[in-house]
Amino acid sequence: MDFPVYDVLIVGGGGAGLRAAIAAAETDPGLRILIVSKVYPMRSHTVSAEGGAAAALRPEDSWETHAFDTIKGSDYLADQFVVETFVREAPTEVVQLEHWGCPWSRDPDGKISARPFGGMTTWRTCFAADKTGFHMLHTLFQTSLKYDRIERLDESFVTTLLVEDGRCVGVVALNQRSGEMSAVRAKSVILSTGGNGRIYAFSTNGQICTGDGMALAYRAGVALKDMEMVQFHPTGLPSTGILITEAVRGEGGYLYNNKGERFLKDYVPTKMELGPRDIISRAEVSEFEKGNGFKGEYGDYMHLDVRHLGEATIDRKLPFMRELCRDYVGIDIVTDPIPIRPVEHYMMGGVDVDIHGATSLAGLYACGEVANVGINGANRLGSNSLSECLVFGAAAGRAAAHRALEAKAPTANPVDALLRDETRRVEKKYREASGGTEKMADIKADLGRSMDSNVGVFRTEQGLKEQVKTIEKLRKRYAKLKIEDRSHVFNTALTGAMELDFMLELAEVMTASALNRRESRGAHARRDFPERDDEHFLANTMATYTTGGPPTLTFRPVRITHWEPKARSY
Amino acid sequence: MAETVTIKVQRFNPETDTEPRLQTYEVPYKEDWVLLDAITYIKDHLDPTLSYRWSCRMGICGSCGMNVNGYPRLTCSTHLRDFRAGMTVEPLANFPVIRDLVIDIDDFMAKLKSVKPWIVRQLEQPLGAGEFLQSNNQVDNYRQFSQCINCMLCYAACPVYGMENEFLGPAAIALARRYNNDSRDQGAADRVKVLAASDGIWDCSFVGECSAACPKGVDPAKAIQQTKFDTVNGFVMDAMLTPFGGRG
Numbered sequence: 077m078d079f080p081v082y083d084v085l086i087v088g089g090g091g092a093g094l095r096a097a098i099a100a101a102e103t104d105p106g107l108r109i110l111i112v113s114k115v116y117p118m119r120s121h122t123v124s125a126e127g128g129a130a131a132a133l134r135p136e137d138s139w140e141t142h143a144f145d146t147i148k149g150s151d152y153l154a155d156q157f158v159v160e161t162f163v164r165e166a167p168t169e170v171v172q173l174e175h176w177g178c179p180w181s182r183d184p185d186g187k188i189s190a191r192p193f194g195g196m197t198t199w200r201t202c203f204a205a206d207k208t209g210f211h212m213l214h215t216l217f218q219t220s221l222k223y224d225r226i227e228r229l230d231e232s233f234v235t236t237l238l239v240e241d242g243r244c245v246g247v248v249a250l251n252q253r254s255g256e257m258s259a260v261r262a263k264s265v266i267l268s269t270g271g272n273g274r275i276y277a278f279s280t281n282g283q284i285c286t287g288d289g290m291a292l293a294y295r296a297g298v299a300l301k302d303m304e305m306v307q308f309h310p311t312g313l314p315s316t317g318i319l320i321t322e323a324v325r326g327e328g329g330y331l332y333n334n335k336g337e338r339f340l341k342d343y344v345p346t347k348m349e350l351g352p353r354d355i356i357s358r359a360e361v362s363e364f365e366k367g368n369g370f371k372g373e374y375g376d377y378m379h380l381d382v383r384h385l386g387e388a389t390i391d392r393k394l395p396f397m398r399e400l401c402r403d404y405v406g407i408d409i410v411t412d413p414i415p416i417r418p419v420e421h422y423m424m425g426g427v428d429v430d431i432h433g434a435t436s437l438a439g440l441y442a443c444g445e446v447a448n449v450g451i452n453g454a455n456r457l458g459s460n461s462l463s464e465c466l467v468f469g470a471a472a473g474r475a476a477a478h479r480a481l482e483a484k485a486p487t488a489n490p491v492d493a494l495l496r497d498e499t500r501r502v503e504k505k506y507r508e509a510s511g512g513t514e515k516m517a518d519i520k521a522d523l524g525r526s527m528d529s530n531v532g533v534f535r536t537e538q539g540l541k542e543q544v545k546t547i548e549k550l551r552k553r554y555a556k557l558k559i560e561d562r563s564h565v566f567n568t569a570l571t572g573a574m575e576l577d578f579m580l581e582l583a584e585v586m587t588a589s590a591l592n593r594r595e596s597r598g599a600h601a602r603r604d605f606p607e608r609d610d611e612h613f614l615a616n617t618m619a620t621y622t623t624g625g626p627p628t629l630t631f632r633p634v635r636i637t638h639w640e641p642k643a644r645s646y
Numbered sequence: 647m648a649e650t651v652t653i654k655v656q657r658f659n660p661e662t663d664t665e666p667r668l669q670t671y672e673v674p675y676k677e678d679w680v681l682l683d684a685i686t687y688i689k690d691h692l693d694p695t696l697s698y699r700w701s702c703r704m705g706i707c708g709s710c711g712m713n714v715n716g717y718p719r720l721t722c723s724t725h726l727r728d729f730r731a732g733m734t735v736e737p738l739a740n741f742p743v744i745r746d747l748v749i750d751i752d753d754f755m756a757k758l759k760s761v762k763p764w765i766v767r768q769l770e771q772p773l774g775a776g777e778f779l780q781s782n783n784q785v786d787n788y789r790q791f792s793q794c795i796n797c798m799l800c801y802a803a804c805p806v807y808g809m810e811n812e813f814l815g816p817a818a819i820a821l822a823r824r825y826n827n828d829s830r831d832q833g834a835a836d837r838v839k840v841l842a843a844s845d846g847i848w849d850c851s852f853v854g855e856c857s858a859a860c861p862k863g864v865d866p867a868k869a870i871q872q873t874k875f876d877t878v879n880g881f882v883m884d885a886m887l888t889p890f891g892g893r894g
Contacts, residue, residue, distance in 0.1 A: 115699075116751075118796050119707045174777040177765040177828060179785055179792050186779030210706055211792065218763040218821070230755075253744055282701035315678055318704045400704060403723050404678075517690035561695040563661050566745040569694045 079246070079491055082227075083107040083480035084473070085262030087234050087247060087289060089117030091125075091209070091465035092444025092472075093268030094216035095169075096433075099473025100480075101223040107477055109226045110260065112249055114233045114284065114571065117217045121270050121282045122465065125209020126321035126396065127193060128201035129173075129462035131166035134190060137198050139163040144639060146460060149195040149352050150453025151598035152614065152641040153302065153634055158431050158450040160637065162460075162467050169466035170202050178215040179204050181393075191326045191393075193459045195352035195646075201459040206321050206396045212462060229260070233571045234288065236498050237265065237296045237440065238491055244296065244440035245486035248498045252571065255564025257502060259495040263483040264439050264476035267293060267427060268469065271445040275579045275586070276420035277524025280312055280319040289446035291578035293427040294585065298435045299618045300627075301448040303582070304590035304600050305424035307456055308533050310356040312419025314374040318404055320397060320416055322458040325349035327393050329382040331356070332413070333368040339378075347646040354455040354599040355646065357418035361533045364417075372415060379413035386410075418533055422461065424452040424599065425589070428618065433472025439479065443472040450616075450635075454598020506570050512558040516569065519553050520576055522546075523583060531587055536603045540591040544626075547584050554580060585627050589617045592629045610641050649675040652732040653684055655696065657746055666743065668734065669693075681721040681733065682710055685747075698747035705861060708795035711738050711802070712747050718802035720861050738802035740811075751798060757814055758796070760840050761822035766833025784829045791824035791869055793862045800866055803859035805851070812845040816856035816866030819847060823869035826876075838877065847873050 084100045086093045089111045100109050111117065132142040142163040147154050170188065174180055180188040181203050193201040204211040220226050231252045238246040238259060246261040272287025273279035294300050311320040331349055333339040343359035344351030360378055363369060369376030382390060387410045390398055401409045426448035433441040433449065444465045451464055530543035554576065561569035595609035596602050615631035622628055650672045658666035671692055673684040682700055689696050700710040703722045710721045713736040715729070741749035771778065800816035801807050807815050822841055826834045841847050847870050856866040
């Protein structure tokens, strides 16, 4: 059987994937590039990013301070060499996006504007009002249409990676429209599938953020790094978890408890509302525990107040926030404070990659939230992730292109057999299975709620051990999944079931990694080990897959270049 | 029994059905639920075979557009409380249906590409030269047209597109205008060939349904009018005849 052969195949069409595709196309216009996405690229979750993209563009700024802020923000778990490269590249990438038409907000002199952001010592978060991710995504997507060599396979769900002789040679994808499974061969494969926030019930993430790429790489034998490091954003809307951007505080918004106090004075006195996300989320939970939260239908909440900014500033800088609060809370932020509480937001951990996005599996690359290249460590600073998508999306695209120029085309025969096996596996497991009793939505809801309570802002050994057992039970229930839709065309019950399979796998890795890190660092706060312990844990958690068992966990020392770890206080 | 709301949903599975049909569901009524919550409730608890698209649930990804009581809406920002009498939910009008509430948007994807929705430059400026300067007024020139989320509500509302699918349609024209109005762009001359072609701007009968339906405040009708005006007044024609045309 003949399978299409691409030079560079990109799984996921969000910010990182599109940037990678364009970089590959510009490396050599002769390369044949394919973006496979389970949605249309412009639906990707990059679209929901709001606040901005960090880059030391302003003359008074420097890459050194951006690097230090990022490393301190990471609680010294970031790879310092990678951070240095990142902060040096970020300004060029922001300008590149400007040349491609991104509608950056401007200063009076016509230059790209910047706003303050949490944990950043100066104004370096470039923004397009409060829809930065939306504008970046559409700019990248529309620009990608310019390149005829960038082809797309929209709404196709990758079920497995094709691995032959220790190298990744493509993917098997389920075409949602036809229901057919097919193999796509490639000399290089880039994973850019985004995060896995939907493992939690209360998350800012869109429905599609199910960690597919992390699970695909993990099952192919690539290590997942620091999967215990989950970011909880301090300002989500209490009922839906919709994100209220940090830019609200960047523009001068205040956080109040039920006593009318700006309670952050007791937690991050020098930074207040511009403290890093991990510390502010913990501060909110600590205040709730003291009884200082407002009581609501969805639990405790705080007030985020921008009334003093005035309507003109709000409409210029935060129009989408006004719209979201009007539509989903029924308030006008010009006259009412915004109810908010901490919400799962971002996965610092991910597929272990080097500075070029290369994984330990030859031919496989990863970039964006799916990857852990090392800039975020134990806590990401807001607005570094959009820049990360650009810098490391471009790097992965170039590296994958160079490999494709040198690599031989994969042979067809083994792919034939691999496709047959994978098609059979999916048919047997999902379309032909009978006698199941467990409802998918129930398993997913139980997974989400248990992760919220046991692997949340604060963790304990007891809670984490309970979660290990819970996941074990959920996996047993998953084995008895009730299959209620056996059709082929746009069967979202089928893709949903495969996503849930991925999520259960990743939840196990996250919980095991959290249990194994017996210290508190960045977003990983253990009540039973409240201090950071550099002697034992100045190291990245590496989780590798074992068939039928829990992940194998090891620690790998963090790379330190110029910045010796110090106490992290703000 | 707790309060409920009646939702009729158009179902169609091409593998088993010859015609679409309406199926009725009783869904719990919650004051702060949007229609998307109710549809997801149906999927999770009443009928897992229902297919529809959604992701961000905050009105920005553009996936969840459907016709609600005959009018195109984003279901993630359509509140149950505004439809206590019940709702009939159908796929967006004017598109082929793949299954249930899932429409085929291939046509739009091709039209989008045809208007060259990217910055066209005769000469690229090196990155080392920094950004193009733009005043906030210059940004305001194209800002509203850049807010399009490709949700397809305007195509579902457009009577012309409903009659003849060849029409370029509101979103594609608005996005062409978005680039034409951008001081960094020099591609107006390229785009006019598509915009002024027989299926371009002149097909629009200017009823403004597109602008009324847009959930993001984009005004495609204005984009079409601006482009008609420019074309008649030779602005775009000039651009077409000037080798380094446009407004650098």
